[in-house]
Amino acid sequence: MLRVNRTVVLLLLIACSSVFLLFQLYYYRKYVNKVSLTVKKFLALAQRYRLPLFLADTAALKLLSQDALRQRDRLVREPHCSFLCTGRPITSFALHANLWKYDPGFLLAAEQKGFQLLTLTGKDPRLASLDTLSGEEIPLHFLLRLHDYIIQVVFLYERSGNYMWFGALRLRADTDRSFAPFRQLDYGRHAGALDRQELVLTVLDGLDVRVPQNVSRFLYELRHARFLECRYHDARNFLQLYPEDSSPQSLDFRRKVKTLLHRVAQILTKLDIPFWLSSGTCLGWFRQCSVISYSRDVDIGIFIVDFRSDIIAAFRDAGLSLKHKFGKVEDSLELSFLSEDVKLDIFFFYEDGDIVWNGGTQAKSGRKFKYVFPRFSLCWAELLELKVRVPCETLDYVTANYGATWNIPVRSWDWKSSPSNVRENGVWPPSEWAELIQVY
């Protein structure tokens, strides 16, 4: 009897677990189907309303990027849903807003198809300027939910600095917080800036989707996409106290700075070296959304890890003449170029524990200085119709450099004593002066 019991028990167990397993398998298939069905439904709808969409989902695109594709063969995945089923309940698409005439019919149709909708709007950043303009809010994100699966449509707006902008996702107090796992969304924590993407049409899991041509480039850009809008409101207040100088000389200076900055951006982008606005140029952006007309030079920063020896040649080829070169790659490197009569200072920044510093050298005495900043990350910003980087923690950066009174213009500035973060850093040994202090 015992034997029979045991057999029965075992058989029962096996039967139960098989049923359970089959059930789960069925469920999994349904999940897979659910994802592809939801996405399919959405894409059909998008096609009908001619939404200029492309797949912008980080997880899905990661599966598509070169490295992942190489490993693909070894990975056994569900054949029906190998790209879109990323295990997250979200797929994100980007929409080129300038190419789409906002059609509320799309949302109505989506609702009829069973999607639940959440439209998130925000202020139009293209109207943000020193003038006070106000227009209607523009759509920034659509969230469509079907069977607890979320499709995020992020609107990309073309901005005058030749880049695409997307807005931060901010919920209103009356919005349903459980609508979507907001934390998991790829887009929305911050506003961002991306370059215009070349797109290719491809077939993923049986669906026609457009994807960025260079997927890994796109994913890289997305990781560093955070964008800061200039603080126009504060800038207006500042300019009311200290009106902009509109003399022909300063107009001329501003024009030259614009040309120079555009050229610098072009050179350094080609070399793939990230740079940011530093010192006076950064202050100009932060304080007045423009250029400080009496500053007479342009300052940019580059991390020393990004230094490449062909920088100087690249600048020379673009018609900028080297004015001086101080320090060495290991210590206090600083380059200055001249374009027309505007000086471009390139400061190289050294990371050291929880601080970042750059060096300064006095040519005639060989004295060294050190300018210390708290650590910062880099964000995009727009200045003079150019997309440039600035430290994300701009206030800390500017305050470190100019003290708490950065909001008051100082016309007589001594780079050796005026900055509040300057420290004496010894003297270069006279034997090395010829090498380390080059003035042209």
Next chain:
Amino acid sequence: METWTPNPRAKPFIPRQQRSLYLTWKYHNFYCFMCAGAVLFLLITVVVNIKVIMDTRRVANEDEAAQDYDALPNMETPRRPANGRKVLDIEVYSSRSKVYVAVDGTTVLEDDMREQGRGIHVIVLNQATGHVMAKRIFDTYSPHEDEAMILFLNMVTRGRVLIFTIKDEGTFHLKDAAKNLLKTLGSQVSLNLSWRDMWTLVVKKGGQVYGEKHAKSPALSTWGDPVLLKTEVQLTASEEAECHWADTELNRRRKLFCSKVEGYGSICSCKDPAPIEFNPDPLINNNVFSVPVAVIAGNRPNYLYRMLRSLLSAHGVNPQMVTVFIDGYYEEPMDVVELFGLKGVQHTPISIKNARVSQHYKASLTATFNLHPVSFSSFCQLQMLLICFSCSFLSQTVHLLDEDDSLYCISAWNDQGYEHTAEDPALLYRVESMPGLGWVLKKSLYKDELEPKWPTPEKLWDWDMWMRMPEQRKGRECIIPDVSRSYHFGIIGLNMNGYFHEVYFKKHKFNTVPNVPLKSVDSLKKDAYEAEIQNLLKEAEVLDHTRNPCEDSFLPDSEGKTYVMFIKMETETDTSTWTELAKCLHVWDLDVRGNHRGLWRLFRKRNHVLVVAVPISPYSVKKPAAVTPIHLEPPPKEEGAAVEQL
């Protein structure tokens, strides 16, 4: 088998000795297989389940985490329920020096300015919400104003609440037709209204009279006593106040618009309303489809309405590229913009007078290029009604801006293109002056040159005068058509009066033929144009300079010929001969406009006439030695009618 963790409830497996070896082996194997299978299944199930649990928990956690996701404070202002109260208290006051209207204690009209606001004030209220939908003054002391009032009252939808009140005098030119209309509306006294009477009336159009008060003027030299009318108006249900249009996106916009404002005629008609979406035939090879259009507007919603309607019905215009910039925070112009589903932007006014206009232009230009990062932009002043918005014209010429650096703009307006002086819709000119009405501008020109040095708010300059200054224009020229593509309908701009419009704009010729193919557009490039002028001068017949140029017989009765005449102009500022000539030709004579290197081109009696200024024009060399340039002096005494500059 070693890896098998025994089930505590299952009995340990002990092979029986009694069985035959074969059977034992068989059972043994069978059991192992069964047990292993069962345990494997169990293990997989457990793992899968744990994963499912973990996943759900993670999602739940994230949901919780999402709770503290940055939230905006609730921007929605709490709105008082519109139907909270069903009755409106209305107070209307009429007197010689002051009128006011209060609805539920809120003053919706108050006018006690001296020398202003004379006539009949009319207010239209929404019968369901009590909102003010329109406010008008008809100065019925002056002629024709009563006709405008009739027109307006007829446009108001039935059922609206109308409030009338007279300030100072409102009957001198109030003709019988208007009085009869007031009578049919329900007025008891309208037929007896006379000189300097005071009068108020609150009535529902096509319905009951809520109250009327009248004070007769005792004598010609005195006014009637002030009257104050207090009355109550019963609000109706909102369904009754609305039309039953088909439920479409367009009609939703229409419904919103019609519940807010009045006086736009058939747009709000319940049966057969005027269209608000236009689908003009697309233009073939449309080069301007992606050119952003900025419409510059003030607080003139009716004109804005007319302007947008004609703009949108133009061939080749792309509504998505149209942005309306409103100088100030006015509701009604914004309603009009939303009615058409366009993008409207409001601008906080900076500075005063001309500087305000100029700052508004700057902000609008900047914003247009920000909104549409492309290389051209076209601008329309609200001062003009764009007929066929010259899309076809612009589409054919816009590439020139890129190809020819000596160009400043392309304009759809010819300052000298009057009925009697413009002929050929396919002909284009180059001119040194910049006609301000409806023009296309290159982004680089604005961003790199104009924007940085745009006159600052404290400079009370006209933006268009500033743009015409040599420092800005730098010798560049604009392309204009012979026959203007836009029609100025005047009395609207901030700085123009009715007389001015009558004299200078009424007889202007504008193109009514759509999609005219333009004559050899590329010949407008600098060098090609010079060659063309030389050819024209070569073939041109010199007119008889001994005759009076102001007389009709100055030109022979021919057709389609080219003539040339020479006028005296010693320096840039020596404009007297041209001004006198312009006066007798009845073209623009307030300043020198429309010339190209001292040469004007226009049509007289269907002949092309070239006017060359001698000696400042380089074309003076073509003057035969025997010809003496015409010299005209202004009449000794000028009439004092100084007209404001445009």
